[in-house]
Amino acid sequence: MKLNSTSLSASILAGAALLAMPMHAADEQYASWPTYNGSDLELTVDSQSTRFALWSPEADAVRLFLFDTDRNTPATETINMTRADHGLWRATVDRPLYGKFYTFSICHRGQWLAQTPGVWAKAVGTNGQRAAIIDFATTNPEGWENDRGPVVNSINDVILYEMHHRDFSMHTSSGIAHKGKFLALTEHATTNNYGDATGIDHLVELGITHVHILPSYDYNSVDEANLQLNQYNWGYDPFNYNAPEGSYSTDPADPACRINQMKQMVMSLHQAGIGVVMDVVYNHTSLSDDSNFSLTAPGYYYRHREDGSYSDASGCGNETASERQQMRDYIVNSVVYWATEYHIDGFRFDLMAIHDVETMNQVVAALHKVNPSIFVYGEGWTAGDSPLPVEQRALKENVSLMQGVAVFSDDIRDGVKGHYSRADDRGFATGKPGNEETVKIGIVAATNHPQVNFALGNTSRIPYASSPQMVINYVSCHDDLMLTDKLAASMPGSSEEQRQRAARLAQTIVFTSQGTPFMFAGEELFRNKCGVHNTYNSPDSVNAINWDLKHSNADQFNYYRQLIRLRRAHPAFRMTSAEDIARNIVFDDIKTPNLISYAIRNNANGDEWREIRLVFNGSEETQTVKIPKGDWIVVARDGQLNPDGLDTTRGGQLEVAPTSALILARVK
Numbered sequence: 001m002k003l004n005s006t007s008l009s010a011s012i013l014a015g016a017a018l019l020a021m022p023m024h025a026a027d028e029q030y031a032s033w034p035t036y037n038g039s040d041l042e043l044t045v046d047s048q049s050t051r052f053a054l055w056s057p058e059a060d061a062v063r064l065f066l067f068d069t070d071r072n073t074p075a076t077e078t079i080n081m082t083r084a085d086h087g088l089w090r091a092t093v094d095r096p097l098y099g100k101f102y103t104f105s106i107c108h109r110g111q112w113l114a115q116t117p118g119v120w121a122k123a124v125g126t127n128g129q130r131a132a133i134i135d136f137a138t139t140n141p142e143g144w145e146n147d148r149g150p151v152v153n154s155i156n157d158v159i160l161y162e163m164h165h166r167d168f169s170m171h172t173s174s175g176i177a178h179k180g181k182f183l184a185l186t187e188h189a190t191t192n193n194y195g196d197a198t199g200i201d202h203l204v205e206l207g208i209t210h211v212h213i214l215p216s217y218d219y220n221s222v223d224e225a226n227l228q229l230n231q232y233n234w235g236y237d238p239f240n241y242n243a244p245e246g247s248y249s250t251d252p253a254d255p256a257c258r259i260n261q262m263k264q265m266v267m268s269l270h271q272a273g274i275g276v277v278m279d280v281v282y283n284h285t286s287l288s289d290d291s292n293f294s295l296t297a298p299g300y301y302y303r304h305r306e307d308g309s310y311s312d313a314s315g316c317g318n319e320t321a322s323e324r325q326q327m328r329d330y331i332v333n334s335v336v337y338w339a340t341e342y343h344i345d346g347f348r349f350d351l352m353a354i355h356d357v358e359t360m361n362q363v364v365a366a367l368h369k370v371n372p373s374i375f376v377y378g379e380g381w382t383a384g385d386s387p388l389p390v391e392q393r394a395l396k397e398n399v400s401l402m403q404g405v406a407v408f409s410d411d412i413r414d415g416v417k418g419h420y421s422r423a424d425d426r427g428f429a430t431g432k433p434g435n436e437e438t439v440k441i442g443i444v445a446a447t448n449h450p451q452v453n454f455a456l457g458n459t460s461r462i463p464y465a466s467s468p469q470m471v472i473n474y475v476s477c478h479d480d481l482m483l484t485d486k487l488a489a490s491m492p493g494s495s496e497e498q499r500q501r502a503a504r505l506a507q508t509i510v511f512t513s514q515g516t517p518f519m520f521a522g523e524e525l526f527r528n529k530c531g532v533h534n535t536y537n538s539p540d541s542v543n544a545i546n547w548d549l550k551h552s553n554a555d556q557f558n559y560y561r562q563l564i565r566l567r568r569a570h571p572a573f574r575m576t577s578a579e580d581i582a583r584n585i586v587f588d589d590i591k592t593p594n595l596i597s598y599a600i601r602n603n604a605n606g607d608e609w610r611e612i613r614l615v616f617n618g619s620e621e622t623q624t625v626k627i628p629k630g631d632w633i634v635v636a637r638d639g640q641l642n643p644d645g646l647d648t649t650r651g652g653q654l655e656v657a658p659t660s661a662l663i664l665a666r667v668k
C-alpha cells in the first residue's frame, strides 16, 4: 500500500488503528518504490551552498535540523524539506555550513519519528548522534594524495592478521602512547619491557602483508562521551556505516579528528608496506525500529517474517535486505566510499550469506574499478534462517558463483584443531583421528582434487571453490576460543610446550595450504584470552595482548616469523588455479590416523623448488614416512622451521616427531 496525500489524511484520522499496522510492506511493494543512486545523498557542500537530499519515498514530510554543536544543544534552525523525484526530499541553504551539525526527522503515517543523522553521515560527533558538515580536504594527512596500498595480484599472496585496536595496544607492555586508538599503528620504535619491538614495527618483523581491523565504522555500544570507563566491544553493532568509530580517536566530539586519525593509521601502515582490510557488517544494525535505516525509510532496509516481525539471520535482532535496490546500492556505494576516501585495501563481510550473490558480485566489480588490488572475503554462512532463498545467499557453497570473493574455510579450522564451540573436542593436530580428509580439503583449498574424497569431509561434502582464490584458511579468529585457549581446553594435563608444538603444527598446516592464510593477533606470542569463548565485551584484562610474551615465547614468535617467510618466498604454496593444484599436489597413500604426507611437484607456480614434501604428524607418537632418495633441504623438523634450511637429508625412511611437521624441499 503506497500512501498518497488523500490516504494520508484518512490515515491520520484513523489514528490508533493505523499505528497497529505492521511497519513493513510486502517485497513486491518495496520493489515498486523509486530508488536513487546519486552521489549527492544527504549532503553536498561547497563555497556557495549546502544541499541536503534524504531518500524517504514514503515520508509524509521531512524536517532538517541544524545545530552549532554535536549534542545537548537545541536546533538553531529547522527547515521543512521539499519532496523531489526518486523518493528524495531536498533542502538548500545558500551558504556553506562548515562546522555545523544536522539531523533529519521524517513524518511517517502521521507520526514524527526520532531525529537521525541519516544513513549517509560521513562525519559525526560524539556517539554519532548528529552528522557534521566539514571540509574533507582538511582531514587528509600530509602526503595523502600520494598514499597507495600494496599491489595485490592474487589474494593468495596476502597474509591476513586480524586485530582489534584495543587488543593491540592497551596493555602497559605495549610501550605505545596512543593506547586503544587508530594512532597506535602510527607509532614506531615502541618496545615491550625487554626491548622487543611492539606495534607496527612488530608487524613488519612478523612479515604479515595486511592487517584486518575489527569493525572501525561508528558502532553503538561504547559510550564515546565516557571514554575514561575503558569500555570494550568488538563493534559488531553498527550505527553509522560511513564514519569511523569515535572511541578509537583522541576526540570523539571533533568530527574531523576520527577521520584524520584513521587516515593517519592507513597511511602509516601503507608506508610500512602493509595493507588495511576493514571488517564490514552491513548484515544487521545495532538498533531495529530506532536504527538510522528505520528512521529514514521504515521497513524498507530489512527483511521480515510473514507475521511482520524482523527476520533474524544475524542472531542480533534483524537482518538487512541486500536484494532491494536501494540497500544493494547502499552497500556497494559504502565500500566504494571507504576504498576511495580512506584508501582501504580489502573488505571482510560479516555473515556474508545474509547478503545475496548478486550484491557481492556488484561489490567486487565496483571495488575493482577503484583499485584492482582490492579483495573481498567473508563468512559464507548466516547465524540463523533467512527469508532469502538459499540459492541466492552468498554462502560458502555458492562461492563459485562469486568471482573475486573468498570465504572462510571452517573445514580446515575445525579439522585441524577440533570443533569451534565444543571446547574439549580435538582435531587432526591434537590427535583426534577421522579429520584427515577434512584437512586435505583444506590443503587443496576446497577445490576438486582426484585424491581428495569430499564425501568423507566432516564439514563440507563438495569441492565448493572453483579457485584457491576463493578460500581463507585459519584455525583461530576473534570468535570462539582462540587457538591458545582451545588447546588448553582440549589438551587437559598437557604442558605449555606440548600446546605450543600443537599450535606450530596447526599453523604450519594453515600457512602451507593453498588459499589465503589468516591469523589472529597475538597468536604469534602464544597469548591467551583467559579461556573466554566470545570476548566481545570482555575487559582489556582478557583481550589486551601482553607484549612481554614476545620475550618469554620468543621461540614461538620466531617459528611464526619463519613460517611466514617460507610462504612469502615460495609461490608453490600460492597456486592460482584449481587445475594447478590438482596437477601439482600428490598425496601419499597413508592409512595411519593423524598422519598426512604430500608432495608439491613440478616447480609449482614458478617455484625454485622442484618438489616440496610436507608431512604432518598430529599424533602423540613418532611416525615414520618413506621419502624418495634425493638431495633434500630440511625446512621444518621437530618444531623448528627455517626456509633457508635446518639441515639436509638423502631421504629414505625418516622419522617425524610427535605433533610436528616435517617439510623437505629439493631444487633438482
Ligand code: CA
Binding pocket: 127, 128, 218, 219, 220, 221, 222, 224, 239, 245, 246, 247
Ligand atoms: Ca560509536
